[in-house]
Amino acid sequence: MNLRKLLWPDIPESQWNDWQWQVKNRLQGKDGLERLGSTLGIDVSRRLRVLNRYKWAATPYYLNLMASRDVSLDPVGRQVIPSGKETGVTSSSASPDPLKERHYSPVRGLIHRYRDRVVLLATGFCASYCRHCNRKRTWNRPECVILSEEKLKLVRDYLLSNPHVREVLVSGGDPLLLPMEHIARLLEALRSIPSIEILRIGTRVPVVLPMRITEDLCRLLKRQRPIWINTHFNHPVEITKEAKAAIERIQLAGIPVSNQSVLLRGINDNYDTLRSLFCRLQAIMVRPYYLFQCDHVSGTRHFWVPMKKGIRMMDRMWGDVGGMCVPNFVADLSEGSGKARLLSSHLIELGRKEAIFATFEKKIVKIKLE
């Protein structure tokens, strides 16, 4: 299937590669979903009902990565097109805010859960709204809410009075969708705080809108080093030549890129897909950093994968590919209890004189410690 030919047949390359054209021409809301449905020849009536609770928008670029008309089987379609299941039967463990981010917000928009680092929610705007997002609760805010001068001052004051915070993860929404002057103002304000050593940006732009990574943006980011980019590839089909070129532009600015994936049912919950994803990330020099168990966010139950399955796959991965391809498999524990590594431990017993291990081939090995 070539959705670009079906939906945007006359758009020249120059426009297609213009990130602002992509944002302006996102398919969104009822009209966008109906247009997509009639192009794909599918009934979207159940999916439309979801829009009363959760918004929808997706870039032409990302939608064009869909290979199948069967949205529920396609790894891109499943991630970005609303499913009737989002408002269907839920679970008692699901919550709009399972990580209790609101509770850990000393200042609006700032989450301070771990001693030495904070998350700053710079905007609620995303290029494409991922159906598994753990901040679905914030989607009803108007797009492109920008941290006002006044709010930014409150954030700055808080960080100045908490000098043990050394790292800020600027997230959202997607902070790289903000206008350039706002990104500059925000990063400069953070950089001017003496105790802040590291800036990190959480963005899905390299995946859903790689043309946003312009030379101008890279120059702006380069001025704020040390800065890291954390992105969010979930499936190997997302690693396109455009995404690869965007990552390379960031890397040429001297900024390392790492990746956080989420384990998602029907998208990447099989061994070969995950292995291919992590190896292809390594090939474009993006470090697979975390694989997250999907948070129990309301409206995401259809994506949850049994923890045991994830652990089995990651155990096998450890013995099968180089360590640089193996991310930490973690769960963000409910009630804001923090991250936990999901390991079937290789260390079975640790005594004073001897330790017993299970190897990646399931052999038992004893080693002397003295």
Ligand code: SF4
């Ligand atoms: S880009 Fe990030 S914040 Fe935006 S919808 Fe996707 S996961 Fe959520």
